Amino acid sequence: MDLSKLYTTEAFIYSQEYLRHYYTLKKEQPLARIKRYLPSFTSKVKDMQSFFGLNTTGSLDSETLEVMSTPRCGVSDVEDYSHNNRVNRWNKNVITYNIGRYTSDLPHSTVDSLIESALSVWARASTLTFVRLRTQRADIMVEFSTFEHGDAYPFDGSKGTLAHAFGPGEGIGGDAHFDDDETWTAGSKGFNLYLVAAHEFGHSLGLRHSQNPESLMYPTYKSSRSSHNLLSKEDISIINSLYGKEETIQQIQTLNVR
Numbered sequence: 229m230d231l232s233k234l235y236t237t238e239a240f241i242y243s244q245e246y247l248r249h250y251y252t253l254k255k256e257q258p259l260a261r262i263k264r265y266l267p268s269f270t271s272k273v274k275d276m277q278s279f280f281g282l283n284t285t286g287s288l289d290s291e292t293l294e295v296m297s298t299p300r301c302g303v304s305d306v307e308d309y310s311h312n313n314r315v316n317r318w319n320k321n322v323i324t325y326n327i328g329r330y331t332s333d334l335p336h337s338t339v340d341s342l343i344e345s346a347l348s349v350w351a352r353a354s355t356l357t358f359v360r361l362r363t364q365r366a367d368i369m370v371e372f373s374t375f376e377h378g379d380a381y382p383f384d385g386s387k388g389t390l391a392h393a394f395g396p397g398e399g400i401g402g403d404a405h406f407d408d409d410e411t412w413t414a415g416s417k418g419f420n421l422y423l424v425a426a427h428e429f430g431h432s433l434g435l436r437h438s439q440n441p442e443s444l445m446y447p448t449y450k451s452s453r454s455s456h457n458l459l460s461k462e463d464i465s466i467i468n469s470l471y472g473k474e475e476t477i478q479q480i481q482t483l484n485v486r
């Protein structure tokens with residue numbers, strides 16, 4: 229079967245990488261087995277199209293390729309990054325964080341305050357409190373790095389994958405990594421660190437990707453998000469289902485006082 233008749237080689241190779249990364253497509257088979265490989269490839273294209281609400285044609289049309297080339301979070305859309313699938317929440321409400329390696333794109337004090345603001349997005353909507361702990365052993369370690377950086381998910385240079393984070397757990401669990409080949413900013417040029425970090429911390433707390441474009445947990449980068457109202461109703465209801473609602477806790481405290 230001549231693949232070039234189906235897709236341009238470049239688009240085919242790019243989409244294979246994309247689907248392997250975000251849709252668990254198995255490694256490329258030798259070309260001799262392409263007849264067996266192609267159905268699984270097509271079915272992953274359909275999964276991706278379905279996730280993003282596109283026509284599920286299974287072919288690499290321009291709409292599909294456009295979404296595939298949009299900068300995004302590195303976490304898979306079909307399985308989460310937690311190294312232990314059973315754990316999807318912290319068993320505590322005070323969570324520690326620290327910044328290990330900084331980017332040189334912004335002053336340290338700016339990174340500190342953007343990271344703090346991104347955590348506050350989740351703190352305001354839940355019973356969670358974030359405390360900076362200046363050690364390497366904080367629950368959520370924030371690191372900026374490039375390409376291979378000590379986990380199984382190397383970065384890819386500028387654009388493409390912007391960052392990724394691990395679900396709650398020991399060690400690397402909860403950690404958020406940012407691709408330092410991106411230009412990180414506090415404004416609208418390059419990639420806004422506050423927006424990306426707020427999304428990644430959603431994963432650090434146990435949330436997965438959402439198919440709802442209004443959700444902060446939508447996988448692709450959107451610079452147009454209102455920075456005041458980052459969380460959708462869905463995001464708030466998920467964080468509350470994981471960690472409880474502020475009001476409920478207050479009610480319990482009031483009952484105890486009586």
Ligand SMILES: [Zn+2]
Pocket residue numbers: 301302303427428431437445446447
């Ligand atoms: Zn993500």
Ligand SMILES: [Zn+2]
Pocket residue numbers: 377379381392405
């Ligand atoms: Zn990483």
